[in-house]
Amino acid sequence: MSSALIEALRAGLPADAVLTDPDVTSSYAHDMASFCAAGSPAAVVLPRTVEQVQHVMRTATELRVPVVPQGARTGLSGGANASDGCVVLSLVKMDRILEINPVDRVAVVEPGVVNAALSRAVAEHGLAYPPDPSSWETCTIGGNIGTASGGLCCVKYGVTAEYVLGLDVVLADGRLLRTGRRTAKGVAGYDLTRLFVGSEGSLGIVVRAILALKPQPPQQLVLAAEFASAAAACDAVCKIMEGGHVPSLLELMDRTTIRAVNSLAHMGLPETTEALLLAAFDTPDPAADLAAVGALCEAAGATQVVPAEDAAESELLLQARRLSLTALEAVKGTTMIDDVCVPRSRLGDMLDGVERIADKYALTIGVCAHAGDGNTHPTVCFDAADPDESRRARESFDEIMALGLELGGTITGEHGVGVLKKEWLARELGPVGVEMQRAVKAAFDPHHLLNPGKLF
Structure with missing residues (x-):
């Protein structure tokens, strides 16, 4: 099967777009999550066009080979x-910004466009693409769509799902589906666009996205x-929220996180405090808003x-927050x-x-x-070489998720379900919810070839 698969893939892809060296393909086996099993792909493909993605999916359907879509693997x-034996479909080479339209306030992009690259490109037109995950310098728009990701500015500007107006999606059998529209309004038919946002590559392969800009x-x-x-x-x-304030971000770091950031970056954050709250405003008079929030x-x-006195001080504080996960690791x-x-x-109860x-x-x-x-x-910090500590880490992780549901x-x-939270998705949705989601999956992917073993 493997030789037939490779031969079939190469029939419709450039020679350098099909990787089979095990030392190379193993580097594509997993994202950044711990405690998640990963298999050995039969091949990694790096298409550059929609037609090449269609060829991969037609081949996979014909040979009944599973396909795992990937972006930058920052998940x-x-x-x-x-x-095991899958085709990893890496979309990082499809990285073109196809259009930026200041009148319609939309951008049209391929899935491999890096979030930060899009943000910088639209800024040249006086526009912004607000969703900004912590990994925005490396994560891709396709991955953001797959996990319905958020970021620091969600409190005011919302998450990825609110900015995806339309999609081009290659289905499991290779057909091309277009969803949504580029108009400011439109309610014709079922909202298939929202269905694909957050589907983690289990329903189709996003190959183009129409994104709203601000x-x-x-x-x-x-x-x-x-x-x-x-x-x-x-x-x-x-x-702050009860008072009707609309900060552009409202972030919290506990004592453990503060000390970790100081240890990593020597930023001089106040280690004697139990919690540090960062609030920001991008209003016409941010100083007045900060004063009101400061009083609260x-x-x-x-x-x-x-309060920060200028943009440089503000960015220094935000850099500390962005370093949190790296510092805890x-x-x-x-x-x-x-x-x-x-x-x-219930935030206090959660902490x-x-x-x-x-x-x-x-x-x-x-x-x-x-x-x-x-x-x-x-964020549970542990020594992966210590079996007992690893066991306790996993048990604490599960207990934290149980606490969240209880509250x-x-x-x-914003991170998605993937492999890590499959059991917990079933608990959250309940049996009827899982049954309906599986029915949707079967309608789009009857042979269960797309990202198998994820979600449920």
């Missing part, structure tokens, strides 16, 4: 992990507020409130990054619960969060 749930906002200013407890910081978040933080018990060498989103009103779980399992668990939308990232939340706010 954190094993959603891009290979299965006018470039003013330069934002950031405020840092220190708190003697995580509960007080979460109370401040509730007061003080009312909630902030021990110190420091350096604590023990390996991390499991939870992605539990809870109602804002208190994570602290109890860390004590129970004698583990270091740092929490950074998109506090404005309740999306927490409890009325969801197992993933």
Whole structure:
């Protein structure tokens, strides 16, 4: 089968677009998630055109070979992990920005376009593409669409799903499906575009996307507020949102995260504090908004409130937040990054619960969060070479997800399900929900060739 597969793939692809050397293909076997099984692909293909993607899918359907779509493999749930004997379909070579239209305020892009590259390109037209995952310098738009990713600015500007207007999708049998539209409004038929956003490559291969753009906002200013407890910081978040404020970001770092960032980057963050809240505004008068939010933080018990004086100070504070996950990984060498989103009103309960779980399992668990939308990232730090510590890490991870559901939340706010959270998706959806999702999968992919073993 393998030789027939390779021969068939090469019949419709350039010679350098089909990789079969095991030393090379093994490097495409997995994303950045821990505790997620990965197999050995039969081949890795790197198409550059829609027609080449169609050829890959027609070949896979004819030979009944599974296909695992991939972007930059920055995912954190094993959603891009290979299965034994599969074809890994890497879309990183399809990296063209096809159009930027300032009148319609849309961009048309291929899936391999890097998020930061798109942001910089549209900025030249006075526009912005708001979704900004922490890995925005390396992650691709196709991967962002696959996981319905978010970022630091979600609290004001929303997540990827709100910016995808239309898609070109190659289906499992090689047919090309066009969904959505490029108009500002449109409600004709079922919303298949939203169906593909967050489907983790299990329903089709996105080969082109029409994305909504926003006018470039003013330069934002950031405020840092220190708190003697995580509960007080979460109370401040509730007061800010209840007060009708619309920050461009509202981020939280706990004591463990602060110390990890200082250890990695020597940034001089206040290690005596239990929680650091970062709030930003990109309004016409950000200083006034920061002053109002600063007063609310003080009312909630902030021990110190420091507004940045300029864009450079603001960026330094944001850089500390963006380094959080990298810094926590350096604590023990390996991390499991939870992605539990809870109602804002339960954010304090979530952080208190994570602290109890860390004590129970004698583990270091740092929490950074998109506090404005309740999306927490409890990050379990452990030594992967220590079997007992690895076991405790996995058990604590599961207990954190159970806590999130108990608090009325969801197992993933932006990282996706992949392999890591399959069991938990079933718990969240319930048997009827899983049955309906499987029925949708069967309609688009009757032979179950696309990203098998993911989601459910």
